[in-house]
Amino acid sequence: MVAIQSVTKKYGNSAKAAVENLSLALVPGEIFGFLGPNGAGKSTTIKMIVGLLSQDTGTITVDGLDTLKEPVLVKQRIGYVPDEPLFYEKMTANEYLQFICEIYRVPNEARQERIVRWAKRFSLHGVLDDQISSFSRGMKQKLGIVTALVHEPRLLILDEPMVGLDPKSAFILKEVMHEFCEGGRSVFFSTHVMEVAERLCTRVGIIKNGSLIACDTFHALQGRSGSGDLSLEQLFLEMTDETE
Amino acid sequence: MKLNNIRMLLRAAGKGDSRWEQFVTISFESKNSKPRKKSRLVIQILIGLSILLAAGSMAFMLGVNYYQMEILGSIVGIDGFSWFMGAVTAALITFMFGMFSGGSVLYHGKDLPLLLVLPLTQRELLISRLILHYKANFILHTILFLPSVAVTVLVHGFSLSVIVAALVQIIVAPFIPLSLSLVILHLFVKGKKHSGKSRESWAIIFMLALLVIMQGLASRWMQSGMDSSNLENFAKSFGVVLQGLQRVLLFPKWQMSMAMGNHTFGNGLYFLLAVSAITTGAIFLVATAYGETVTRLWETSTTVRKNNGKSSRSYTGRYALEWALVRREYAIINEHSAFKMELYGEAVIPLILVVVYAISGVMGEFKVMLEPVFGLDIFPMMVAGALLLTASLSMMSGTSYSREGMLLALSRTMPLEGVSFVRGKMVAHLMLFYSTYIIFSLAALAIFNLGLSHALWMIPLGFFVVGSSACFGLAIDGRNPRLDWKLPQQAVKQNLNGLASMGISFGNIAVLTGLGYLLTERLGLPALPSGLLLVAPSACIWWLSWKLAVSGARKLYQAQ
Incomplete structure (x- = not known):
């Protein structure tokens, strides 16, 4: 689904790479959790996959399509929820979702049904005709998620998706992520909430200082550490040297 | 009120806003590309020259207009009329631009939600915004006014009174149109109906209507007072019109008198006292409910409802x-x-x-x-x-x-x-x-x-x-x-x-x-x-x- 091969990215003239020689692959049907301390390179990696940033070396493919050579086709396959939701705030939620459907060429007959279905799922159907500027942070986050889902992408990429969500919405999002992968589609998400990653992810990747230091299932990581009862949080802290 | 806080607020607001940075930006200097130094320099020089040429020709055209006014004034015995017209033109245009920028600076800055949660007093915030408002319009006012100084020097020569009057005019005079813009904006924005931004739009429409009506009345009054049956009558009636203008527009009259050395001190004092009174009044008016108004505007801007439950139209068709x-x-x-x-x-x-x-x-x-x-x-x-x-x-x-x-x-x-x-x-x-x-x-x-x-x-x-x-x-x-x-x-x-x-x-x-x-x-x-x-x-x-x-x-x- 996603193949990242030997990718390096530096910002401007900085000597230090934000992402260095990163390689990982996402298989269809898996939920991949991307973990790392602040500034480790998670968002940079995500922005390279969604086509906002270009890598200096290496290749990234989505469904076999190179993100730099076929950016439009790649974007068509991706549903992206950024860490900071951005909208045209003077539009109503419905206008915005209709706009997104048009951009992603969602068939006319399916649009309203999908918008209403996803809005209902995330309890936004009552505010579809409200201006986005009137939404709270959490509502905007939910609208961002609905926006990413409404065009039925093959790959869902979420950057810190749980931020701002109430417990019920966070629960629904986890359910949605599971359902999304059932049809052979994949989810790639970054989070700082280790419990969520531990329960939800098929595999997790841990990045530190731009390099991938671990990439496996939670149980395999436990086994590798030699202690079978460590939580993902403890493993993470151990690997990233962030314990006291 | 901590002056340091105001200084910090001004520095933060001005970060990345310098004219030089904009100039470099427009010169196609990309952060990611490494253009050849020589070609970049050539582009920068060309753009710099074209900006100078544009500004210079505007100043020249203004100067020519002011010069014509000076000559017309001297025909009817009024010296320094270019100064008078320069002051009026600069004030009117600064008032118009002040109306456009005032709402953004005072009430809708994107940084305001961030500043509202900081431990700043209402007064510190207001003063920093007022200084920004002044800064944003100061250059425009100066550019519009300076050609009249050039004309005055050309016709009447250098004198201490011209220098003092020019400094007072350049630094102090923008307070008048900017205060007026503040008062109008405040009166519209503090209303409770409709969103803040629509109130601001109404204020600007009011300002435009006011300018059009003033322009209309002035033109009609001037036309009605003119007698062009022969040159002597024309000059006489024109003199009456100009004297009438000076009776109505006291501020530019004081400024002109200052520059011409006609009771420089007295006229300067009148001018400074009147400007201080107007500016203080405007600031007090705005300050009475500044924090409350800004907070309410941000609240209303997040509770607006649209469509009232009607479904939005979907986009269909070939295009x-x-x-x-x-x-x-x-x-x-x-x-x-x-x-x-x-x-x-x-x-x-x-x-x-x-x-x-x-x-x-x-x-x-x-x-x-x-x-x-x-x-x-x-x-x-x-x-x-x-x-x-x-x-x-x-x-x-x-x-x-x-x-x-x-x-x-x-x-x-x-x-x-x-x-x-x-x-x-x-x-x-x-x-x-x-x-x-x-x-x-x-x-x-x-x-x-x-x-x-x-x-x-x-x-x-x-x-x-x-x-x-x-x-x-x-x-x-x-x-x-x-x-x-x-x-x-x-x-x-x-x-x-x-x-x-x-x-x-x-x-x-x-x-x-x-x-x-x-x-x-x-x-x-x-x-x-x-x-x-x-x-x-x-x-x-x-x-x-x-x-x-x-x-x-x-x-x-x-x-x-």
């Missing part, structure tokens, strides 16, 4: 994508009253001028002035040229990417080629400026009785010229959009990209005007075939501008 992008363009414009007033206002400039002239009662004089050229073959071209100039007097596309601000990141995640965005933006531009151009052209053909056959070339020519204007603007703004603005004004009015795109559009019209002149005056062709022939080069220029806009968009939307 649905283009329509979606056009609607998005207008959604961005409608986000800020500063964008709305600037862009929608630009689209109806000819209409505004007609209204102003009609109210002023000078339409008849225009007709008389134009009579000698009515019969000329080139007259339809002159009409088309004037309308194209006003249609190109626009920042719509030259600031289009900049207006998106941080939302450009959202656009870049969309599965669209750069060309789609250019198409959407160009259509949005044409909808506003080409549609009005067509209306004005048809109206002009009918009013001047030129024959509708000229529409055959005016309408396609307009399409290519307005289209080129859009594309050149997109090409310039696409290369280095100004995205990190804090005030909407910075994305439009204070964005050099918009100015540069207007300059290129004017250059385009100048080239076509030259060709038109060649065809009609040198080759002796009638206006109709000449106009039709002009469509071909205009189409070529449009094609070139389109290519530039698309290549700029391709770079902008690709991964960085």
Whole structure:
């Protein structure tokens, strides 16, 4: 689904790479959790996959399509929820979702049904005709998620998706992520909430200082550490040297 | 009140806002590319020279006008009348621009929600915003006024009173129009009905109406007082009019007297005391509920409901994508009253001028002035040229990417080629400026009785010229959009990209005007075939501008 091969990215003239020689692959049907301390390179990696940033070396493919050579086709396959939701705030939620459907060429007959279905799922159907500027942070986050889902992408990429969500919405999002992968589609998400990653992810990747230091299932990581009862949080802290 | 806090607020607001940084930005210096040093230097020098030339010619034109006023004043025994007119012109235009920028600075700055939660007093916040308001308009006021100083020195020579009066005028005089703008904005914005931004729009509409009425009344009063039966009567009646003006407009009168050494100290004192009183009054008025007003505006801006439960219309049809992008363009414009007033206002400039002239009662004089050229073959071209100039007097596309601000990141995640965005933006531009151009052209053909056959070339020519204007603007703004603005004004009015795109559009019209002149005056062709022939080069220029806009968009939307 996603193949990242030997990718390096530096910002401007900085000597230090934000992402260095990163390689990982996402298989269809898996939920991949991307973990790392602040500034480790998670968002940079995500922005390279969604086509906002270009890598200096290496290749990234989505469904076999190179993100730099076929950016439009790649974007068509991706549903992206950024860490900071951005909208045209003077539009109503419905206008915005209709706009997104048009951009992603969602068939006319399916649009309203999908918008209403996803809005209902995330309890936004009552505010579809409200201006986005009137939404709270959490509502905007939910609208961002609905926006990413409404065009039925093959790959869902979420950057810190749980931020701002109430417990019920966070629960629904986890359910949605599971359902999304059932049809052979994949989810790639970054989070700082280790419990969520531990329960939800098929595999997790841990990045530190731009390099991938671990990439496996939670149980395999436990086994590798030699202690079978460590939580993902403890493993993470151990690997990233962030314990006291 | 801590002065250090105010200093910090001003430094934070000014970060990344220097004119020099904008100049470097417009010189196509990209953070990611490494252009050759020499070519960059050449571009910077050329742009610098063209900006200087533009500013210099504006100052020169103002100076010529002020000089004429000085001469007229001296005929009727009033010395230093250029100073008087310079002060009036600078105050009026600063008042107008102050109204545009005041709302953004004081009530709608993007940094205000951040500042409201900081441990700052209302007074610190207000004073920092007032200083920003002053700073934003100080240069404009100075540029408009300085030519009158030059004229005064030229005619009356240097003197201490001129220097003192000039310093007082430059530093203190902007307080008058800016205070007035503050009071009007405050009175409208503090109302409880409607959203803050719509109240601000009403304040600006009120200001424009006020200016039009004042202009109308002034013109009618001047006309009614004039007696042009012979030169002696004309001079006498003109003197009465000028003296009347001085009785009504005390501030510029005091300023003029200061400069002319006529009771410099006394007039200076009157002036300073009156300005202090007005400024203090305005600040007190605004300060009474500044924090409360700002907080309420931010509250109302987040509780607005639209549509009242009616379902939104979906986009369908063959050009649905283009329509979606056009609607998005207008959604961005409608986000800020500063964008709305600037862009929608630009689209109806000819209409505004007609209204102003009609109210002023000078339409008849225009007709008389134009009579000698009515019969000329080139007259339809002159009409088309004037309308194209006003249609190109626009920042719509030259600031289009900049207006998106941080939302450009959202656009870049969309599965669209750069060309789609250019198409959407160009259509949005044409909808506003080409549609009005067509209306004005048809109206002009009918009013001047030129024959509708000229529409055959005016309408396609307009399409290519307005289209080129859009594309050149997109090409310039696409290369280095100004995205990190804090005030909407910075994305439009204070964005050099918009100015540069207007300059290129004017250059385009100048080239076509030259060709038109060649065809009609040198080759002796009638206006109709000449106009039709002009469509071909205009189409070529449009094609070139389109290519530039698309290549700029391709770079902008690709991964960085």
